[in-house]
Amino acid sequence: MRVKDFRYGYRSLEFGPLSFEVNGVLAVMGPNGAGKSSLLRALVGGIKAFGYIEVDGKVIHNGKKGLKPEKRPIAYVPQKDPAIPFLTVEENLMLASKEIDEDLLDELGIKKYLNVKVAKLSGGQRKRVGIAMALSSKKKVLLLDEPLSGIDPESRELVIDVILKRSKGKDIVWVTHFEDVLKFSNSVLRLQPVRSNLS
Numbered sequence: 001m002r003v004k005d006f007r008y009g010y011r012s013l014e015f016g017p018l019s020f021e022v023n024g025v026l027a028v029m030g031p032n033g034a035g036k037s038s039l040l041r042a043l044v045g046g047i048k049a050f051g052y053i054e055v056d057g058k059v060i061h062n063g064k065k066g067l068k069p070e071k072r073p074i075a076y077v078p079q080k081d082p083a084i085p086f087l088t089v090e091e092n093l094m095l096a097s098k099e100i101d102e103d104l105l106d107e108l109g110i111k112k113y114l115n116v117k118v119a120k121l122s123g124g125q126r127k128r129v130g131i132a133m134a135l136s137s138k139k140k141v142l143l144l145d146e147p148l149s150g151i152d153p154e155s156r157e158l159v160i161d162v163i164l165k166r167s168k169g170k171d172i173v174w175v176t177h178f179e180d181v182l183k184f185s186n187s188v189l190r191l192q193p194v195r196s197n198l199s
Contacts, residue, residue: 082130
């Protein structure tokens with residue numbers, strides 16, 4: 001994934017311009033207000049952005065316009081509400097892939113919740129469902145916004161292992177506050193809370 005001269009924002013706030021390449025795992029770090037979560041929303045097409053995004057040699061944002069979110073080869077796990085709460089785990093997974101990978105669900109510890117509505121799950125369990133949805137998709141890029149938040153410390157290493165094992169050949173943009181993510185990241189993007197008007 002290659003991003004060039006990328007500016008993004010919402011309301012009257014603007015972040016960037018940023019230029020970076022993702023080859024493996026890119027860890028995105030910075031203080032609150034630096035635009036980390038907004039960067040992921042902009043890359044997936046959820047908020048206004050300018051600049052270039054290229055995935056596997058295909059331009060998905062040409063400077064001012066981009067492909068619709070559902071057309072982009074990008075899977076996104078937001079920090080909050082990574083799955084639709086009024087649907088069951090199985091129904092959410094079917095939105096991401098036509099086939100349910102039961103081995104993946106076993107690895108993430110959520111197989112027994114297939115017929116349970118997401119609203120009834122804990123925050124950590126919901127996050128695992130979102131991760132399973134992203135990993136089940138055929139998307140080339142994974143955008144992970146604090147995927148370890150809400151997951152108990154004893155399970156973090158397990159979840160990290162599953163993500164890394166199941167995402168081989170994909171590029172990952174991983175927003176995090178956890179320094180241990182740096183151990184397996186290929187590069188780091190540190191953002192600062194610089195803001196101006198988006199025009």
